[in-house]
Amino acid sequence: MHGEYRVALRNNRLGLWLFFLSESFLFMGILVSRFYLWGNTRPELNQLNGLLVTTVLLLSSFTMNRAETALVQNDRKTFLNCLLLTVALGTLFLAGVVVFEWGGHIRPSDGAYGAVLFGMTGMHALHVVSGIVFILIVWNNGRRGLYSSEQHWGVEACAIWWHYVDLVWVFFYPALYLMGQAVH
Amino acid sequence: MTTSTMYALAAAAVLILTAGGGVGLAVLFRLTNQLVVGDGRLPRVVLERVVVPTEPMALLRWRREQDEERMAVARRVAAYRSGATVLVVLAALTVFEYVMNLVGISVFGLFVIALVKAAIIVHYFMHVATVFAAGDGH
Numbered sequence: 001m002h003g004e005y006r007v008a009l010r011n012n013r014l015g016l017w018l019f020f021l022s023e024s025f026l027f028m029g030i031l032v033s034r035f036y037l038w039g040n041t042r043p044e045l046n047q048l049n050g051l052l053v054t055t056v057l058l059l060s061s062f063t064m065n066r067a068e069t070a071l072v073q074n075d076r077k078t079f080l081n082c083l084l085l086t087v088a089l090g091t092l093f094l095a096g097v098v099v100f101e102w103g104g105h106i107r108p109s110d111g112a113y114g115a116v117l118f119g120m121t122g123m124h125a126l127h128v129v130s131g132i133v134f135i136l137i138v139w140n141n142g143r144r145g146l147y148s149s150e151q152h153w154g155v156e157a158c159a160i161w162w163h164y165v166d167l168v169w170v171f172f173y174p175a176l177y178l179m180g181q182a183v184h
Numbered sequence: 185m186t187t188s189t190m191y192a193l194a195a196a197a198v199l200i201l202t203a204g205g206g207v208g209l210a211v212l213f214r215l216t217n218q219l220v221v222g223d224g225r226l227p228r229v230v231l232e233r234v235v236v237p238t239e240p241m242a243l244l245r246w247r248r249e250q251d252e253e254r255m256a257v258a259r260r261v262a263a264y265r266s267g268a269t270v271l272v273v274l275a276a277l278t279v280f281e282y283v284m285n286l287v288g289i290s291v292f293g294l295f296v297i298a299l300v301k302a303a304i305i306v307h308y309f310m311h312v313a314t315v316f317a318a319g320d321g322h
Contacts, residue, residue, distance in 0.1 A: 017315050051282055055278065058278065061309060062271040066267055170301045170302050171302070174295070179291045
């Protein structure tokens with residue numbers, strides 16, 4: 001690996017993690033507002049849907065990891081296929097949230113419950129959409145052979161971004177679906 | 185159709201469906217297993233005959249190439265396997281979280297489980313250690 005690329009890679013990684021740190025403040029703020037406004041209660045949400053979308057997002061994290069690993073191992077076909085699979089799973093997650101949760105009995109205008117539910121899922125969904133766009137760009141670049149097993153910062157950044165989206169949901173899922181008493 | 189014929193036909197149908205379903209499931213599990221913990225490719229039958237060179241130098245070279253190929257496949261399988269292991273652990277923790285909530289775990293308990301899952305993702309999927317590494321790949 002070239003010295004210049006190595007230095008750039010270190011700086012890029014540090015920059016990305018600093019960006020995650022700043023993003024964490026945003027998500028932590030939303031999470032704190034959930035506990036402040038909902039306290040030890042939560043709205044009645046579809047538990048099965050919550051578990052399903054969580055599983056789908058977890059699976060997408062796995063396929064993203066496999067895509068990155070495949071590129072490192074010079075397995076280009078698996079790399080491209082897994083990227084597309086991640087996009088499909090991400091879209092499925094979005095559909096699960098938008099169709100089943102947003103189309104449920106709670107509306108954004110339903111006081112604190114509606115505001116927090118739509119605020120949390122909406123902000124997270126926005127990040128999922130950006131991740132899907134990012135993956136599609138990386139897939140297109142990968143198809144054109146712009147990444148190698150040694151130099152693939154774009155793929156690494158995209159994978160870490162997607163895992164970050166999953167990481168946020170790790171905290172949002174119990175906060176939305178599991179913690180507190182369900183109120184009708 | 186007599187009752188005994190119907191019974192015989194029903195028994196045959198159950199047998200065929202059970203055996204067929206079993207074989208179908210076995211094939212499905214085999215393919216899934218190959219995809220998840222294998223080298224990421226579906227198994228295929230290799231029909232071409234391997235020609236081993238007879239000339240000593242060529243044989244030596246052929247053996248070295250075979251060894252390198254085997255090692256590359258082993259490395260790839262090991263790398264894929266570690267990702268699959270992390271997935272299984274995370275899935276188990278998610279199910280545990282869900283079941284513990286049904287049992288009546290406290291908010292603190294759920295938060296601890298989420299923290300453990302987050303730590304696994306940050307370490308194994310996000311490769312946080314590479315931020316402080318010398319700059320090579322993970």
